[in-house]
Amino acid sequence: MNQMNHYSANSYSRSSQHMDKEFVYTDEELIARFQNGDEQAYVELVNRYRDRLMTFVYRFVNDEVIAEDIVQDTLVKLYTHKDYYRNIAKFSTWIYTIAGNLAKTELRKKKRRKVTNLSDMGSEDWEYQIPAVERDTGEIVQGQFAERQIQKAIQSLPLHFRTVVILRDIQELSYEEISKIVEVPLGTVKSRINRARLQLQEMLKELR
């Protein structure tokens, strides 16, 4: 607890400040250190994965508030269940599996609630950051429009297609890792990704 109190808001920067700068720990080394009681390793893992998980979960559930809650739940579970991780699989596989399962559970609940369509929201409702590079206004708007269209198309995919295509084409995970996360054979993963891309392409053709 004393270690946690030492972590001021400044220490929660996205870059690693407290870990040795000369040596970059792998995720597996960090979780091992955390399992041995190094809470700074937990903070480092949070900094590494918070945005990655947020991107994955947001693209999956299409709601930023819910996505952030799910990511919080995932990272809390990482803290309370750290000893459940065994070094037989990559840490990223484990954390994405947790996040994916929580997201699916949330979507099952969301089915009973009214869904707000992204296309009904104006750009001022978007809280996520737009890339800081200054671009022509027309290009930015066009980019946002394309993103909206893609997000809408992703939401119309069935869950088992949505998961794999987000993990592959947005999160850029390998087929092998995706296969372990969703617990289906490699061939099935490739087939689902291919079919998801075909469906997305069809839908985007209709949306134009």
Added chain:
Amino acid sequence: MNRYQFEDLISDYIENKLPIAKRNEFEAFMEANPEAKDQLESIRSLMKSMKKLPEVKTSDGFTAKLMKRVEFEKNRPSAKKYVTSTVGKTYFGFTPVYATVMTALVIAFVVIGMQLVPKTNNNSTVLPTSITAETSIIPNSSSPKQYQNDDIMLAEDNDSTDVDSPTRVKSGQFDDKIKLVGNK
């Protein structure tokens, strides 16, 4: 190659995973079907766009809120077993202490149960206590002939109160241990 086979191979082609022969066949189909080529380019463009989607970041207060939740979980009494203890070795789901206690209870139950089960003998029956003051063992009907005069005489010489079963005498079970001294 037909249209369905072509579509099945689109991702492998884009990711350069097709063997040469299959690749040639794929490209030949594309050349013969402009719509197939458009479809391929459309999917390639889609994949590029998805890679360029901006990263969705967490809010500024995310980590502070997370650490509050972590502190709460850490201090919660029911959660302490997750937070503070490590996963130890268990035996059939029991911790070593509980496993020992359960094993001892099972053994005790079995031993006591064996003690309580009455020993049954095929040549005897047990009378209920309402009939006799003491329980006595009555030999079965196959052995009333042992109560002839000779047996009574032997019984007088014999201090034992036990009724010797015919099988016991006949088998000479105690021949080595007891030497009967006859009246000479």
